[in-house]
Amino acid sequence: MGTVKLTAHPERWLGGPAPGGLVLPSARPDRIHLYAPRGVYVDDDVVVVADSGNHRVLIWYGWPENDHAPADVVLGQADFEAEGPKLFHLPTGVAVIEGRLFVADAWHHRILIWEALPKKNNQPPDHVLGQSDLESTAPNRNGEVSPTGFYWPYGFAYVNGWFYVADTGNRRVLGWKGIPEDGRVPDLILGQPHGYINGENRGKGVGMDTFRWPHALAGDGRTLYVADAGNHRVLGYTPPPDVDRPADLVLGQKDFTKSFELPHVPQGPRRFRFPYGIALCGDLLAVADTANSRILLYTELPRKGAYHPASYVIGQTDFDGSGENRWEAVAWDTLCWPYGIWCHKDRLAIADSGNNRVIVWHLGLEKVSN
Template structure:
């Protein structure tokens, strides 16, 4: 385990023992957050269980600091799908991934089968989105627009990322990743469809066993411009393409499995530094790749960043004392360096922001 230090805890404090932090909606509380974004100017947290997004202007100055802006709800004290009954035009249903691209916020509103976009960073609560990807309008919420998969439809999009001038969406329900070179205009078809043989197919693992060019649950996308990583949660692995693909092709790297044809899972045994169980996030910073090994309640670090190969071991583990342990909060009390089902990651400079979903909080670690 490498040295790390928790510098911020966002969300309610833990009351002690095995009890979790409170989750009722306030400017301070979080309920099962799944997405997080951090840069020099802001922290954005997708408070998934409360169906909202919280924004802090600047780096938070103290633990449990209240957010400055709430999106998706009429105020800081409401929760529920579709803005507590106000409708889908300015309400979410299980939002998950978030990123900022060229001054715009892109939000994966997963159970509304769309990605929402704010064309500038909102400074007022309740600001509605400006545009949508995957639906005809902000009022439409059917999977694949009520029909079959096509280049312009989405089905449970859980992840969104902006990497080296490309916008990527993990279109989880359609078992594919979509990519646009640049910011897409309204209803613009993607430049890349990764994981399916054509724009209208959406079979799990292309209708066969796991392969180097297939997904079961592609949940998140990360990268550094030289390698593209897709977190394939359902196959318990992370796939990598070096260089990033411009057309559908087999991956060059697999982490969490011994080869590119395996989807091995064996719960309740030590996983070691090689295996993953339901990984749901990844993040890159410098020569480091972080992966949220969600079902093992830990974050793994590869350094230097891996680009080709299979089954490469991680060099460090966060949230557990060693590579053999996997218990929620180490089977102890909620602490500043324990994890319970980490779902989202963002690495920025020396900071690692973790959406520690099972503990109803976001941690920012210095690593």
């Protein structure tokens, strides 16, 4: 038997510097500054950031060699200085899946797909999910809720051959075997009895099979994790569901019927306030506990049961802290409303939205014999 020891330190800062302890967006967008980023993706070859407040996606090719490095490509705007909703209206989740770039264009109620990583500014997408064409942007395909429409799709994930969408405004998770083409009916509707209803918590109250704001997803072949931000919890399904069913795991609440939130008091290692992001780092689960301005890390993957404690915290000095930037100045290791997170090998990338930056942490995991 043994335990896992974690070491963690910030490695790279993308976005504007913080003179005087403030990280402010520039008056006009540029290649360096970010404005309330809500999504990030990193691998060996590329860094992709949903620069949500500027309604654009930025791409860095290769690992940025220094802090505040300028981006190489901008999507959604004609150039790095343009601003305002155009192609995107509040982009959130971003990821590269099998060589294709996916972007959750949340307030246009769709997911956009590029067949290859774009190399040119403002390169248009090749495909769209959730709308009949690239000109359509209304919720639920400009109609009532249906199995193939979206309402604020903030997050998505590709897990063990399944493509999942957190259809937040419809309070459900949709799942397809493989990458779907637009209009294909999902193989799974999780959190609602059928595809033509979208009641909060199924219209019956918080339970094992309900969502308020499902916002992000992660998983492996054994468990699907759903960050149910509006209920201040994470639900887990072991094994991953292929039909609508109750969850097997709840984190952040004492049981499956609670949605307790109490701000500005010591939170401890078991509670969340609006967990908007989630990621798997090998055998480590990371949860963006957004309103507590921290990341909670579980060194043993929880799969069933309730109210498991986290093992480590990033962004606060201990589990009792919950202040934005620890109620002090912006520092390398502080956070202010972290949203999207992404793990790749020993790197944890955090969209530190309230600080208008992305911080990439290096994680070191070591098994220690008891």
